[in-house]
Amino acid sequence: MRRPVIAGNWKMHKFIADSVTTALALKPLVVNANHCEIVIAPVFTAIKSVADRLEGSNIRVAGQDCAPEQKHGAHTGEVAADMLRDAGASYVIVGHSERRQFYGETDSMVNRKVQAALAAELTPIVCVGETLAQRDAGLAERVVKGQIDGGLRDLTVSALERIIIAYEPVWAIGTGRTATPEQAQQMQAFIRRIIAERFGEEASQLLRILYGGSVKPDNIAGLMAQPDIDGALVGGASLEAETFAKIVHYNAA
Numbered sequence: 001m002r003r004p005v006i007a008g009n010w011k012m013h014k015f016i017a018d019s020v021t022t023a024l025a026l027k028p029l030v031v032n033a034n035h036c037e038i039v040i041a042p043v044f045t046a047i048k049s050v051a052d053r054l055e056g057s058n059i060r061v062a063g064q065d066c067a068p069e070q071k072h073g074a075h076t077g078e079v080a081a082d083m084l085r086d087a088g089a090s091y092v093i094v095g096h097s098e099r100r101q102f103y104g105e106t107d108s109m110v111n112r113k114v115q116a117a118l119a120a121e122l123t124p125i126v127c128v129g130e131t132l133a134q135r136d137a138g139l140a141e142r143v144v145k146g147q148i149d150g151g152l153r154d155l156t157v158s159a160l161e162r163i164i165i166a167y168e169p170v171w172a173i174g175t176g177r178t179a180t181p182e183q184a185q186q187m188q189a190f191i192r193r194i195i196a197e198r199f200g201e202e203a204s205q206l207l208r209i210l211y212g213g214s215v216k217p218d219n220i221a222g223l224m225a226q227p228d229i230d231g232a233l234v235g236g237a238s239l240e241a242e243t244f245a246k247i248v249h250y251n252a253a
């Protein structure tokens with residue numbers, strides 16, 4: 001009943017030409033993939049070119065971040081959510097651990113970005129996840145709960161319906177060390193429980209929760225077999241069309 005989402009986060013990779021080439025290579029490889037939503041997130045400068053070339057296809061485009069401010073103005077270097085929409089994006093990743101770790105993004109900034117994304121009619125993909133030190137200290141659930149409480153503060157049930165959460169344990173991102181399907185499932189079931197407590201059982205059952213962190217063609221099926229994993233946010237393995245297409249086709253035997 002929850003439509004899976006397979007999203008590729010290209011991070012700070014690819015010039016415009018290469019972004020378009022990859023997107024066009026992906027298009028025929030996933031043309032028959034009706035079982036899931038397919039999303040790619042190029043760098044800001046490539047969004048418009050990629051979105052134009054994908055128009056009418058089953059691949060949607062995401063921004064990798066957006067400004068917390070909704071009103072246009074003196075915010076040098078920022079890109080407003082409605083500007084992403086204007087460029088052809090329909091999703092935006094917010095609160096990625098690299099933004100939290102290296103650019104000081106806080107839960108309250110994440111919250112403002114979620115609100116900005118919703119106001120611009122973008123679907124926010126809200127990232128949460130603990131570091132290895134936090135997991136080893138037994139704090140993983142507490143950390144993730146804090147990120148969800150803070151990041152989704154003041155949201156209504158109807159706003160929640162337009163949000164996607166991505167659980168990305170920081171120790172699994174770009175390290176080749178995936179969480180086991182059981183570890184991911186355990187946390188994602190926990191996330192769904194927190195959401196149920198705050199937004200009600202029905203809303204929690206509709207919420208898509210993705211897993212991210214070293215997702216590859218050979219581990220996606222095991223992850224997707226878990227009841228609370230509704231898709232994947234893929235970094236490294238999304239950069240090549242063939243590899244990403246294999247992940248999209250996780251259900252092909």
Ligand code: PGA
Pocket residue numbers: 009168172173174175176212213214215233234235236237
């Ligand atoms: P990875 O990145 O697949 O390269 O681990 C995932 C992410 O950061 O979203």
